[in-house]
Amino acid sequence: MRALGVLIIVVLFSAGVFAQQQAMYTQYMFNNQAINPAYATMEESLRVTALSRLQWTGFKGAPRTNTISIHSPIGETETFVGGVLVDDRLGEVLKETGGYFSLAQRVEVGEEGYLAVGVNGGFSSFRGDYSELYNQSPESVNDPVFQNTSVIRGNFGVGVIYSTPRYYLGLSSPYFYQRSIASAEKASGSLRNKPHYYFQAGSLFEFSYDFKFKPGILLKYVNGSPIQVDLNTSLLVKEQFWIGASYRSMDSFNFMTSVLLTPDIQLGYSYDFAHTEIGKYQRGTHELMLKFRFAVRGRNHYACYF
Numbered sequence: 001m002r003a004l005g006v007l008i009i010v011v012l013f014s015a016g017v018f019a020q021q022q023a024m025y026t027q028y029m030f031n032n033q034a035i036n037p038a039y040a041t042m043e044e045s046l047r048v049t050a051l052s053r054l055q056w057t058g059f060k061g062a063p064r065t066n067t068i069s070i071h072s073p074i075g076e077t078e079t080f081v082g083g084v085l086v087d088d089r090l091g092e093v094l095k096e097t098g099g100y101f102s103l104a105q106r107v108e109v110g111e112e113g114y115l116a117v118g119v120n121g122g123f124s125s126f127r128g129d130y131s132e133l134y135n136q137s138p139e140s141v142n143d144p145v146f147q148n149t150s151v152i153r154g155n156f157g158v159g160v161i162y163s164t165p166r167y168y169l170g171l172s173s174p175y176f177y178q179r180s181i182a183s184a185e186k187a188s189g190s191l192r193n194k195p196h197y198y199f200q201a202g203s204l205f206e207f208s209y210d211f212k213f214k215p216g217i218l219l220k221y222v223n224g225s226p227i228q229v230d231l232n233t234s235l236l237v238k239e240q241f242w243i244g245a246s247y248r249s250m251d252s253f254n255f256m257t258s259v260l261l262t263p264d265i266q267l268g269y270s271y272d273f274a275h276t277e278i279g280k281y282q283r284g285t286h287e288l289m290l291k292f293r294f295a296v297r298g299r300n301h302y303a304c305y306f
Contacts, residue, residue, distance in 0.1 A: 025051060025067075026246065026254045026270040027289045029216055029232065033069040033082050035198050036159035036172035037102035038118030040071035040080035040305055044299040045264075047071055049291045056274075056282035061091020061265065064090040071102070076298040080104045080116075086124070098124025100155060100174075115163045120157045120174055126150070153178045164198070167203035170305055174198070197221045204305050214244075214305060236305070242268070251276065252285070263303065264293040 025031055031049050032039040048070045055063040071082030082102040089095045103117030127150045159172030175196045202216035220231040226249075234244030234256065244256040253275060258268030272285035295301040 024220065024228070024248070024251075025053060025065075026248075026272055026285070027051065027256060027258075027268055028218065028230075029120075029202065029214075029234070029292055030258070030266070030268060030289055031067065031069055032170075032200070032306070033071050033102070033175060034084050035200065035218075036118065036161060036170045037082065037120035037157060037174060038104045038116040038159040038161040038170065038172065040073075040082040040102060040118065040261075041078075041106040041114060041116035042161065042168065043071070043293075043304040044073060044296065045301050045304070046215045046296050047291065047292040047304075048294075049289065051287065051289045053285065053287045055272075055285045056278065058283040059092065059284060061281070063088075063090045065089070073296055073299055075296075078106050080106070080118075082120075082152050084120075092209075093131060094125045094126075094128050096120060096124055098153075098155070099156070104159075110164070113142055113162060116161045116163070118159045118161075120155075120159075122155055124155060126152050126153065138234070151180050153180055163306070165204075168201065170198070170200040172198045172200075172243050177220065194198075194223050202306055210238050232256075239263075239303075248272075258289065263264075266291040 025034065028035055031051050033049070048068070048220055051065075051067045053065040055065070062286045066087045067084060067201045069082065071080060073080050080103075082104070084100045084102070085098070087097045100122030100163045102118055102120035106114045106116035109115045122284070127148075129148050140306070155175060156177045157172070157174035158176055159170060159174065161168055161170040173195050191227040197220070199219040200217070202214060205213040207213065212235070214234045214236065216232045216234075218232075228251070229249040230246055232244060232246035232254075234242050236242055240260050242256070242258040246254045246256065248254065251274065252272040254270055256268065256270040258266055260266050266289075268289035268291070270287040270289075272287075274282065274284070293301075
């Protein structure tokens with residue numbers, strides 16, 4: 001019963017922040033399109049990435065997120081397009097499903113660097129079926145906080161990236177501006193998404209053909225919340241296996257591994273160990289990632305380590 005009580009508290013807390021705190025991925029370094037719309041310019045191939053995240057296993061109705069992202073250059077131009085589909089749920093109570101299209105343009109800076117700017121836009125549908133909690137809390141039937149709601153939102157975001165073959169720096173706000181387009185009832189302030197701001201950086205150190213080391217950092221800020229820091233390191237062995245670990249402040253320690261089944265197909269897995277109070281009541285977070293790369297006519301189809 002204690003664990004059930006903790007879950008209800010989590011759900012109640014999420015009713016106020018679920019629409020503000022977008023999902024954080026442990027393997028975001030292989031799915032950067034969901035964080036920065038300018039990321040598409042860092043690869044000369046068409047890439048498709050699917051990611052499934054099951055958070056806080058052991059709880060009935062634990063949060064789960066599924067995403068599919070795609071991006072590609074347009075012919076031999078310096079223009080790139082992409083898109084992201086997201087399905088984010090907390091049990092049967094809170095659900096958000098959306099799709100976003102991105103457009104990015106880059107210019108050459110120096111001998112090997114590129115500066116890119118990208119924008120994204122799209123729609124999402126948010127639904128809060130708070131009546132699902134009635135069985136756990138009968139007195140909440142007449143509480144306005146527990147009344148069901150449904151909102152369709154339009155979203156606009158922007159990002160910039162400077163990249164070279166050895167490192168990159170990015171600043172973005174993929175959820176910079178959202179506006180309710182239609183709703184079953186007037187949306188309260190708690191249902192309005194706040195802008196999300198990300199700073200990301202990574203580098204690549206090539207010790208030899210067999211060993212490449214990639215450290216990275218991601219900072220996330222949402223108004224009203226502390227800055228969240230994600231520090232990560234990965235080692236590529238013989239161009240076939242990635243092994244890595246990361247630390248996310250106010251959240252977890254994480255382990256990651258992936259294998260290149262072919263040079264263009266990558267399968268990854270990560271496990272998160274929560275270091276917060278919630279860690280006492282759940283059995284960790286699992287994340288699966290599958291990535292495909294396809295050659296684009298007129299482009300150099302070389303490996304992209306970022």
